[in-house]
Amino acid sequence: MIKLVDLYKSFGDVHVLRGLNLEIEYGKTTSIIGRSGSGKSVLLKHIIGLLKPERGHVFIDDVDVTKLDEKEMNEIRKRFGMLFQGSALFDSMTVGENVAFPLREHSRLKESEIKQIVIDRLRAVGLTGVEDKMPSEMSGGMKKRVGLARAIAMLPEIVLFDEPTTGLDPVMAEAINQLIVETQKNFNLTCIVISHDIHSIYTVSHKVAMLYDGVIVEYGTPDELRASTNPVTIQFLSGNIEGPITIV
């Protein structure tokens, strides 16, 4: 289980996380929703150790990763994959080299074996014959797919998705949603998705957490969220301008 306990994080005078608590189950897709700038990406970066909290703990299998040094954290990171908002593919490498990167970095596989895994992972995300293309030659949706192929290259236990459908047309967004569902099922992954795309959240999630004002204000299944009586959740899901969430 991934456990976030009493997490605090500020940037200057902006207090992003204010004593956040959350428990994420293995083998399921947990989504974290909230407004833009509410701290969803910050939360994700704490789980993967890219940010350290001012106070609080992040437990992964009872190991407090906030206390680990870089070398120990890297061992934990090998259990993770991450799909970034803008895909974050390496511009200077081909698609194939991007997907092969973690394999070349952390395995002793032969080049022929790496090549085969790259083809398999790309096929798993619905891409064939694109190994030699450069990321700049691909559309946003294709880049997301390649990003996902890279994220699952090492068959990690946990995959983090940072706004997987942002900036995509509705058809491609739905394709990515289906891909997340299938990939989670096929590889039995623990997926953590952050998004403000309500439709996407309902499609991919087993559990949803609503982040507001630096804390989780609601946590449950998508159905439980739909039936919520919390005014913040109701306003966010319905997209109302009126309510406790103010537009600054």
Place this chain on the structure above:
Amino acid sequence: MNRADSFLDQLGKTVMRNIEEMGKIIMLFFSTVSWMVRPPLKIRDIFKQMEFVGVKSIFVVVLTGGFTGMVMALQGYHGFKMFSAEALVGSTVALGMTRELGPVLTSLMVTARAGSAMTAELGTMKVTEQIDALYVMAANPIKHLIVPRIIAGVLMVPILTIVADFVGILGGYFVGVEILNINPGVFVKNIYKYVELDDIFNGLIKSAFFGLILSLIGCYKGFNTEGGAEGVGKAITEAVVLSSISILVSDYFLTAIMF
């Protein structure tokens, strides 16, 4: 707070910020060295950077070196002519190029061409989360991105300096001998007489140091880029200005120590 206090407050903050930045650059240097000695070295990346910093800078370095040698010969000739010492033009060009102008001008040109590109590339990688992606994949960005660039800077700037020295002297020879009719034998003999191996060697040590400065600052600024395209542009400007000033200031101190 009156105006004088406000000025002092701003000055103090600027000084503190610069000292802090210098500390961070030095920390990055030690961190880079510690990753440099940990195998495996990314040989392919190192050669790629050496090609970018070195091979692709040859044209601009040849142009700079050649015309600098030519203008030195031209200016030197008019000066020396007043004392009927035109024969010293060759040795003056050679000493000027090997000791000073070769290393400094080469480094400034490489700063403008390759140092700025290092900042642009790393800065773009930073703002598009590619550096975060390296961390997430448990791959250290210093080893992957900075070590190859620093090695390329330290190795290739001296090699480019040799090219600039040679072409500069050749340019001086062309102007002195072919245009100004200085005796070619005397031109070359005086180079042998007055230029010592130490002049060339110390010039190369300087240029290796400048190569370190320009690549370290270029990488540091790129690595610490914030914001989007505007942030990248700002980082490039800062990197070029800081590298150029650092090269010129350290040149004085290195010259004072070496010569």
